[in-house]
Amino acid sequence: MDIRGIGYIGFETPHVDAWRDYGPNILGMGIGENPEGDKDSLYLRMDDRRHRIALHPGKIDRVAYMGWEAVGRLAYLAAIEKLKADGFAVEIGDVDLCEIRGVREVARFKDPIGFQHEIFYGQKFHPLSFVPGRAHTGFAMDERGFGHVVLMSPKFDQEVEDFFLKTMGMKWYGWGAGKGKTGFFRAKLNDKTSHDIGIGHAPGRMGIQHIGIFVNNIRDVGETYDLVKKEKLQMLMTLGQHSQDPHLSFYHFSPSGFAVETIAEHEPWPGDAFELNPQKLSIWGHELVGPILGPSVKTPEELLGLDD
Numbered sequence: 001m002d003i004r005g006i007g008y009i010g011f012e013t014p015h016v017d018a019w020r021d022y023g024p025n026i027l028g029m030g031i032g033e034n035p036e037g038d039k040d041s042l043y044l045r046m047d048d049r050r051h052r053i054a055l056h057p058g059k060i061d062r063v064a065y066m067g068w069e070a071v072g073r074l075a076y077l078a079a080i081e082k083l084k085a086d087g088f089a090v091e092i093g094d095v096d097l098c099e100i101r102g103v104r105e106v107a108r109f110k111d112p113i114g115f116q117h118e119i120f121y122g123q124k125f126h127p128l129s130f131v132p133g134r135a136h137t138g139f140a141m142d143e144r145g146f147g148h149v150v151l152m153s154p155k156f157d158q159e160v161e162d163f164f165l166k167t168m169g170m171k172w173y174g175w176g177a178g179k180g181k182t183g184f185f186r187a188k189l190n191d192k193t194s195h196d197i198g199i200g201h202a203p204g205r206m207g208i209q210h211i212g213i214f215v216n217n218i219r220d221v222g223e224t225y226d227l228v229k230k231e232k233l234q235m236l237m238t239l240g241q242h243s244q245d246p247h248l249s250f251y252h253f254s255p256s257g258f259a260v261e262t263i264a265e266h267e268p269w270p271g272d273a274f275e276l277n278p279q280k281l282s283i284w285g286h287e288l289v290g291p292i293l294g295p296s297v298k299t300p301e302e303l304l305g306l307d308d
């Protein structure tokens with residue numbers, strides 16, 4: 001599929017009001033206008049797109065959908081054909097859904113684990129319209145999308161791998177450095193970051209473990225770090241630098257119980273000539289000071305029990 005990455009992501013949460021303060025004041029995101037037909041959700045902006053993150057009121061914290069961005073209409077149509085050919089049920093979004101997402105067209109489908117995905121093209125934007133929620137140099141979004149996600153999955157078998165590699169047409173990036181089985185995948189046209197999605201095998205568990213968002217300047221990582229400490233938010237890992245990516249980052253928990261990795265690149269991701277096998281997760285820092293799996297990782301029954 002001719003996709004570059006996750007253009008937008010949606011969550012369900014009982015904590016929309018907490019995000020209304022946390023999104024702009026801790027993360028530095030802007031608050032977007034609600035579309036007609038969805039007045040209760042919170043739309044967070046990270047650049048000139050209409051929104052990048054949506055928080056929808058819900059009973060539990062869970063990722064509601066990941067919106068993969070096709071490069072255009074023809075890529076979108078080809079992606080739908082591919083999904084259907086590989087036996088996936090595809091639900092074409094109606095006019096109302098397109099309006100709510102702010103896109104030309106959108107279609108919905110589920111992966112073999114049960115996570116909801118969408119594919120879209122043509123999200124609305126307005127040049128130079130992004131205003132951060134606090135002093136902030138902005139988010140690195142161009143040609144890559146909103147950032148990355150790491151999901152915990154009760155299974156990690158051939159079917160799961162085939163979905164990402166063969167149906168979605170992603171590239172295999174490699175295994176994580178940790179003891180667990182976490183595989184990382186990169187959208188076919190993403191040449192800016194090492195991965196868009198990670199799947200961690202966690203028998204009996206399911207949910208989102210963290211999102212990674214890229215800020216434009218190391219200053220933004222430092223200021224977010226200071227704010228997280230000042231507000232006494234739960235940290236997951238302190239400042240540090242991963243072995244696999246030329247990044248400075250730290251992890252803390254959002255009001256939805258998944259972690260947010262705030263990332264600045266001190267040099268562009270070089271594209272690896274070979275699959276890496278790091279001896280350690282990080283070169284320095286990234287001291288583990290919180291639970292690896294937050295409350296957003298639940299049982300599959302809890303997570304999927306609310307579905308129709």
Ligand SMILES: [Fe+2]
Pocket residue numbers: 148150210211212261
């Ligand atoms: Fe990450």
